[in-house]
Amino acid sequence: xxxxxxxxxxxxLPQNWLVRLLDNKSFLIFLxxxxxAALLLIFLTYPLGLGIWLAFTDTKIGRxxxxxxxxxxxxxxxxxxxxxxxxxxxxxxxxxxVGKFALGLWLALLLNNHLxxxxxxxxxxxxxxxxxxxxxAIAFWWIYDPQxxxxxxxxxxxxxxxxxxxxxxxxxxxARWSLIAANxxxxxxxxxxxxxAGLQTISPALYEAAMLDGANAWQRFRHVTFPMLMPILAVVxxxxxxxxxxxxxxxxxxxRGGPINSTHLMATLAFQRGIPxxxxxxxxxxxxxxxxxxxxxxxxxxxxLARRKWQQGEDND
Amino acid sequence: MTDHAAAERPHLVEKENSGxxxxxSGPRRFITVYLPLSIFVIVLLFPFYWMAITAIKPNAxxxxxxxxxxxxxxxxxxxxxxxxxxxxxxPQWLLTTMTVATVATVLSLFSSVxxxxxxxxxxxxxxxxxxxxIYLAYLVPPSxxxxxxxxLIFQLGLFDSQWALILTYPTxxxxxxxxxxxxxxxxxxxxxxxxxxxxxATRLQILWQITxxxxxxxxxxxGIFAFTLSWNxxxxxxxxxxSAEKKTVPVAVLTQLVEGDVYHWGSLMAGALLGxxxxxxxxxxxxxYYVASLTGAVKE
Numbered sequence: 001x002x003x004x005x006x007x008x009x010x011x012x013l014p015q016n017w018l019v020r021l022l023d024n025k026s027f028l029i030f031l032x033x034x035x036x037a038a039l040l041l042i043f044l045t046y047p048l049g050l051g052i053w054l055a056f057t058d059t060k061i062g063r064x065x066x067x068x069x070x071x072x073x074x075x076x077x078x079x080x081x082x083x084x085x086x087x088x089x090x091x092x093x094x095x096x097x098v099g100k101f102a103l104g105l106w107l108a109l110l111l112n113n114h115l116x117x118x119x120x121x122x123x124x125x126x127x128x129x130x131x132x133x134x135x136x137a138i139a140f141w142w143i144y145d146p147q148x149x150x151x152x153x154x155x156x157x158x159x160x161x162x163x164x165x166x167x168x169x170x171x172x173x174x175a176r177w178s179l180i181a182a183n184x185x186x187x188x189x190x191x192x193x194x195x196x197a198g199l200q201t202i203s204p205a206l207y208e209a210a211m212l213d214g215a216n217a218w219q220r221f222r223h224v225t226f227p228m229l230m231p232i233l234a235v236v237x238x239x240x241x242x243x244x245x246x247x248x249x250x251x252x253x254x255x256r257g258g259p260i261n262s263t264h265l266m267a268t269l270a271f272q273r274g275i276p277x278x279x280x281x282x283x284x285x286x287x288x289x290x291x292x293x294x295x296x297x298x299x300x301x302x303x304x305l306a307r308r309k310w311q312q313g314e315d316n317d
Numbered sequence: 318m319t320d321h322a323a324a325e326r327p328h329l330v331e332k333e334n335s336g337x338x339x340x341x342s343g344p345r346r347f348i349t350v351y352l353p354l355s356i357f358v359i360v361l362l363f364p365f366y367w368m369a370i371t372a373i374k375p376n377a378x379x380x381x382x383x384x385x386x387x388x389x390x391x392x393x394x395x396x397x398x399x400x401x402x403x404x405x406x407x408p409q410w411l412l413t414t415m416t417v418a419t420v421a422t423v424l425s426l427f428s429s430v431x432x433x434x435x436x437x438x439x440x441x442x443x444x445x446x447x448x449x450x451i452y453l454a455y456l457v458p459p460s461x462x463x464x465x466x467x468x469l470i471f472q473l474g475l476f477d478s479q480w481a482l483i484l485t486y487p488t489x490x491x492x493x494x495x496x497x498x499x500x501x502x503x504x505x506x507x508x509x510x511x512x513x514x515x516x517x518a519t520r521l522q523i524l525w526q527i528t529x530x531x532x533x534x535x536x537x538x539x540g541i542f543a544f545t546l547s548w549n550x551x552x553x554x555x556x557x558x559x560s561a562e563k564k565t566v567p568v569a570v571l572t573q574l575v576e577g578d579v580y581h582w583g584s585l586m587a588g589a590l591l592g593x594x595x596x597x598x599x600x601x602x603x604x605x606y607y608v609a610s611l612t613g614a615v616k617e
Contacts, residue, residue, distance in 0.1 A: 023519045025439060032435035033447070035428035036491050040454055043466065044488040048457060051465035059468075103357075110354045121358065123604045128361050130600045130607070132549040134567040135589035139364040142371060142582055150367060153382055188361065190611070197612035246458035249551045253571055267460035267552075274464040275556050287461040298456050 052291075054284035061278040072285035082286065085264040089290075092180055092265060093244045099184040100240060101233075104191025109225075111192065112199045122193065129189040137253035140182045144168035144254065172262035175255055179263060182250055191236055198232035199225070234300070241297050246290060266290050365593075372397055372587040379583060397583035398591070405573070406562050407588065414565040415595070417479055418547035421486035425543050426536065428487065429494035434524055436495070437502040438510065448499060455492035462488065463556045470557050481557040482565070486547050493546070494539040497610055501535030502528065538610035541603050545596050566592040 021027055055072055059065030076082045107125070115121060128136060143150055145168075152165040168178045202225065210220045248267040251257065257264035257272060264272070266286055274283020371379065373393040378385045385391060401407045432451070436444045466485060467476075475481040505528060513523045529536070554568040561573050570588040574581070600607060 019519065022521055025520075026441075028520055029435050029439050029441050032431035032439065034431075036432035036451075036495065039424075039428060039484070039487045040451075040491060043469070043485050044454055044457060044462065047462050047465040047469055050469065051461060054465055054468070106353070107357050110350055110357070113350050115350075115354075119604070121354070122608065123601075124358060125361055126604075126607065126611075127365065127597070127600070130545060130596055131365070131593040132551075132567045132596065134549075134551050134571055135592050136364055136368075138570065138585055138589045139368045142586065143364065143367060145582075148380060148382070148582075150387060153387055157382065185361065185364075188357075193608060194612055197608075242456060242458060246460040248460050249567075252551075252555075270460065270464065271552070271556070275467065280464055280468060284464045287464055290461055294456065294458070294461075298453070 051284050052288055054281055055288040056285075057281045059281040059284075061280060065281050068281075072282050073289070076282070076285060076289070081261045081264065082269065084262060085266050085269040085286075086289075088176065088263060089245060089265045089267075091176065092183065092247070093241060096180050096183040096187065096244050097237070097241055099180070100187035100191050100244075101237065103184065104188045105195055107188060107192035108195035108199055109221075111196050122196070126189045126193055128186050129193075133186060133249040134253045136186065137182065137250050140178075140185075140250075141169075141254050144178050146170060169255055170259055172259060175259060175263045179251055179254060182254065183244060183247065186250070187240060187244070191240060194232065194236045195229065198229050202228045238297050238300055242294060245293055245297070365590075368586045368590050368593075371582060372590050374583060376583065397581075397587040400581075401584050401587050401591065405584075406569070407566075407591070409562050410564055410566045410569040411591075411595075413479065413563060414548060414567075414592075417482045417486070417565060418544050420483045421490060421547045422540055422543040424483065425487040425490035425494055426540055429491050429498055429539065430524075430529070430536070432491070433495045433498035433502055434528065437499045438507075438524075438528065439520070451492050451495050455489070455496060457488075459489060459550075459552050463552050466553070467556050476557060477559045477563060479563065482550075482554060485553050485557070486550060490543045490546060494543055497539045497542075498532065498535055501532045505531045534606065534609070537603065538606040541599055541606055542610045544599065545607075548596050 022031075054065070056067055056069060057065035058068050058071070111118070111122065111125075142148075146165065149165060149168060151168075152162075155162045156165060167174060169175045206224050206228070207220060210224050215223065246267050247265060248271065251263060251265050251268045252271070255263045257268050261269075266289065270283045270286035272283075273279045273286060277283070370388070370390055373395065374390050375392060375394045375396065378390060378392070432447075435441075436448050436451075470476050470481045470485070475484070509527055509531070510523050513527050514520075518526070548565075549567065550565070551567050554565045555572070558564050558568065561569065564573065566588075570585065570592060574585050574588050
């Protein structure tokens, strides 16, 4: 009692205007949000707006541009390289996402069994996701080498299934599939570990109930696992689609858009036109053309999240 | 139907009881679990093995699959690594990456702790919208920001300087860290803070002496994750940095070690391997924190 009273008096003594100001709730809220808000407003919100403005100008490096309306977009619509890059982006995102989710879900289900060294396995599986993308992309570049590819070596010299080495990155379609394979490889760990976390929250009681009702393995997956996993699946899917759609590193590192601009994604094309090419306005227009797709993905995520909260009986806090 | 269910049941019951192993289903379990799992692990890890084995191969073995087995190395050499360390700017790149990643992480963590505390603990009108805005900021990818950001960096006179990276990395670090920390703060009982408040502690004292120590696992998760993301960052460095000696490892390996048509695969692989080691080390010490932040970010 006396100690508490003493503490209060000593606390009161140095209470000058600064301490009182720091204990003022509204001021404190302002102060706490200031660093994050300042950094995000200056380096995220402002560039986002600036990017949309640049897309409607003819800005080049070292020369500020004038407003030219939709000219960048109309000229892009007639640009074969741009149209190819849009199709490539859609193909890349679509196929790689399906691959990542099919294989990732399978891997998560495998890891959900009782296994020896489970945490070690989980740690090993996450490695491709931890290592810098560009550095593993360089490993893939070497794996896809036309002359010294290890995959070709195995197919030709060990198994004898083929007679010639595959030119992975020299042909447009071979290069596209090679990039999709590399992206899938890198995405599997993230999907698998996130879905594993989701699987572990499903109560065993549900499986027991299903088994008592005579459900077989497939029925249990279809009617228990899958619906329970749906909310987390939707969130992981959104992130995965978003980051695959705007991917830059893998393609830039492995093919740089080649052969003959046939593997450009919208992000790599925006970079090529905007930074080395100096056409900032055109580059920004390509980047802005990605926004509608991203908004769709974000809305999907928002509704999936809302549905998830509703399922769990939480209020919207 | 009933027969099938009956045949299925004992096996599954065994599986649910972790202690009991059903030996009769051994071969089946091997085909359905262990075999696919080992294929997954081999495929996921093979590129790193290939990277490592290429980095220590002498050129004679590197380009001759007929006389040497490409999967093994008969006379390993450190020449590639030596060339990398003593004949290129590699140590400088490592140092730059380390500095940029550390400063950007500290800056982001500082801003995120305060922001998350304000949003989650100093609840105010509209705090949920601020939280939502930060979530949306996480969904804005660097590929649509780098062109306008390049013009901004140029106007600020930061082009080709490490500050360009230190100030732009927080755009993807702060949303992630804040989101993660909001989740951690939520799990700390508010009563502890109320007690401290009754004892006459100021709000900043509460944050510093009560909330932060309790949120330490969350801070570690956010910190190492932010460091890894900064270490892996590529597009901003590629766009904002021109001088070879100021580049970070991922960009420098790709742009400085690949010159002309002749690729020195040995050094390239050594460069990729050495560049991965710092994050791999960090990862090996903090695996659980990584998993926590990965799944935490998805679950929140």
